[in-house]
Amino acid sequence: xxxxxxxxxxxxxxxxxxxSLKCEQHLGHNAMYWYKQSAKKPxxxxxxxxxxxxxxxxxxxxxxxxxxxxSSHLFLHLHxxxxxxxxxxxCASSQDNLGYGEQFFGPGTRLTxx
Amino acid sequence: AQSVTQPDIHITVSEGASLELRCNYSYGATxxxxxxxxxxxxxxxxxxxxxxxxxxxxGIKGFEAEFKRSQSSFNLRKxxxxxxxxxxxxCAVGLNTGNQFYFGTGTSLTVIP
Numbered sequence: 001x002x003x004x005x006x007x008x009x010x011x012x013x014x015x016x017x018x019x020s021l022k023c024e025q026h027l028g029h030n031a032m033y034w035y036k037q038s039a040k041k042p043x044x045x046x047x048x049x050x051x052x053x054x055x056x057x058x059x060x061x062x063x064x065x066x067x068x069x070x071s072s073h074l075f076l077h078l079h080x081x082x083x084x085x086x087x088x089x090x091c092a093s094s095q096d097n098l099g100y101g102e103q104f105f106g107p108g109t110r111l112t113x114x
Numbered sequence: 115a116q117s118v119t120q121p122d123i124h125i126t127v128s129e130g131a132s133l134e135l136r137c138n139y140s141y142g143a144t145x146x147x148x149x150x151x152x153x154x155x156x157x158x159x160x161x162x163x164x165x166x167x168x169x170x171x172x173g174i175k176g177f178e179a180e181f182k183r184s185q186s187s188f189n190l191r192k193x194x195x196x197x198x199x200x201x202x203x204x205c206a207v208g209l210n211t212g213n214q215f216y217f218g219t220g221t222s223l224t225v226i227p
Binding site: 040042045048092098099100101102103105106108 | 158
């Protein structure tokens with residue numbers, strides 16, 4: 001595997017379920033990101049991790065819980081989501097978390113909350 | 115507050131025609147500027163970026179963009195569009211404080227034969 005991979009690619013869950021999204025980067029990068037992409041809205045940066053430490057949390061509801069066990073893996077744990085949380089969730093990585101770095105994106109997980 | 119504006123939601127061009135996609139940003143200092151492209155079912159791919167220096171930057175797939183400080187703009191151009199360029203295009207800024215990136219709403223490009 002090369003680049004940034006995300007699993008699953010599609011996920012349907014009920015509002016009372018608990019699920020996790022997984023992201024893995026094979027680029028040796030030190031920074032990883034979670035974005036939410038909704039139709040007709042800008043990509044929203046949710047979380048930033050640098051060297052496995054969370055450095056940014058953009059007022060994301062607590063029903064989204066990130067985890068970064070090492071610099072190659074990033075998880076987004078989901079619980080008691082709302083239908084408005086349905087979106088494409090993109091993971092990205094970059095060499096570091098400085099503003100000039102190119103980000104490499106995974107293909108995303110299409111999440112539907114019923 | 116920082117923001118990125120892409121005023122054109124959807125653009126249709128004929129194959130072989132020239133293309134310009136507009137992007138304006140709002141930020142107190144000069145940010146780092148990017149253009150990404152997203153094909154259906156794919157993640158975003160970087161086309162080009164501007165940090166400093168020459169205000170005309172060249173990217174992949176024959177794209178270029180020009181930074182105009184006075185207009186707070188970073189428009190993307192291509193002299194001759196190919197059918198494979200049909201995709202969603204996103205302008206983005208990265209702040210020089212790090213840890214913050216802002217994207218526009220995207221411009222959807224359709225290419226007709």
